[in-house]
Amino acid sequence: MVTDNRGYAPDVRARLTADADQILARYPEARSALLPLLHLVQSEDGYVSPAGIAFCADVLDLSRASVSAVATFYSQYKRRPNGEYTVGVCTNTLCAVMGGDAIFDRLSERLGIGHDETTEDGRITLERVECNAACDYAPVMVINWEFFDNQTPTSAVDVVDALLEGRPVTPTRGADTVATFREVSRVLAGFEDGRADEGLGAGPATLVGLEMSRAKGWTAPAPESEESSEGSEGSTAAGGTGQAGTDQVGDAGSSAEREETTPADTSAEPVTKSEEKGSSE
Numbered sequence: 425m426v427t428d429n430r431g432y433a434p435d436v437r438a439r440l441t442a443d444a445d446q447i448l449a450r451y452p453e454a455r456s457a458l459l460p461l462l463h464l465v466q467s468e469d470g471y472v473s474p475a476g477i478a479f480c481a482d483v484l485d486l487s488r489a490s491v492s493a494v495a496t497f498y499s500q501y502k503r504r505p506n507g508e509y510t511v512g513v514c515t516n517t518l519c520a521v522m523g524g525d526a527i528f529d530r531l532s533e534r535l536g537i538g539h540d541e542t543t544e545d546g547r548i549t550l551e552r553v554e555c556n557a558a559c560d561y562a563p564v565m566v567i568n569w570e571f572f573d574n575q576t577p578t579s580a581v582d583v584v585d586a587l588l589e590g591r592p593v594t595p596t597r598g599a600d601t602v603a604t605f606r607e608v609s610r611v612l613a614g615f616e617d618g619r620a621d622e623g624l625g626a627g628p629a630t631l632v633g634l635e636m637s638r639a640k641g642w643t644a645p646a647p648e649s650e651e652s653s654e655g656s657e658g659s660t661a662a663g664g665t666g667q668a669g670t671d672q673v674g675d676a677g678s679s680a681e682r683e684e685t686t687p688a689d690t691s692a693e694p695v696t697k698s699e700e701k702g703s704s705e
């Protein structure tokens with residue numbers, strides 16, 4: 425509970441301080457922790473509140489103006505209470521061509537709100553969003569950054585109606601459910617919920633290029649290394665050693681340096697939703 429713009433109640437502050445200590449321990453420079461700290465206070469208040477700004481400034485020994493300058497720069501930080509679910513409709517080039525604008529207009533009409541506005545019940549914030557790197561499934565809608573691919577105005581309204589009625593919705597890829605804005609903010613602060621590798625991340629449309637390269641025997645050039653730079657030539661797409669992309673998940677340098685929580689963390693093979701479920705039973 426936020427008391428006022430001077431700070432949090434003592435118990436809340438103690439809890440956030442313990443979390444902040446964990447975040448700060450990850451960075452050699454304390455100031456580098458500002459972005460996750462902003463997500464942390466957002467997970468507490470549902471937006472970057474005045475109390476949250478003051479908290480970050482105190483923890484990092486920065487001015488509130490400095491913290492505000494960062495918080496206002498990135499669109500993922502909200503300066504007023506956000507809805508429980510952020511419904512983002514991609515209206516960037518490809519999605520717009522495929523119907524993104526029509527989807528946004530229909531949702532705007534259904535919800536009675538425009539871009540960056542929130543329904544009166546605090547349930548949904550509607551946004552136009554930029555490319556989500558899911559153009560192969562255009563037009564795309566994201567709800568708290570979970571994908572809803574190949575949408576139409578009708579399918580998008582059906583999903584949003586379910587949210588309004590409190591019914592669960594299922595993303596077309598990734599996690600089986602959509603976490604709330606506050607829950608997702610805590611994950612973005614660096615506190616994992618164990619669901620990062622739920623379901624399929626890359627579906628058939630995304631894998632067309634990979635399948636084609638496998639069928640044709642194409643491989644990426646091996647990365648430049650001391651050994652290869654000393655004369656081991658010929659590691660090309662046509663006659664290469666095929667070393668690229670062979671690093672195991674979890675090796676040094678891998679993006680999966682967190683603790684192993686799902687089968688996808690320990691296997692380079694795609695893991696289906698049914699396998700995910702089976703492994704947890």
Ligand code: FES
Pocket residue numbers: 514515516517518519520554555556557558559562563564
């Ligand atoms: S243009 Fe919409 S996901 Fe890329």
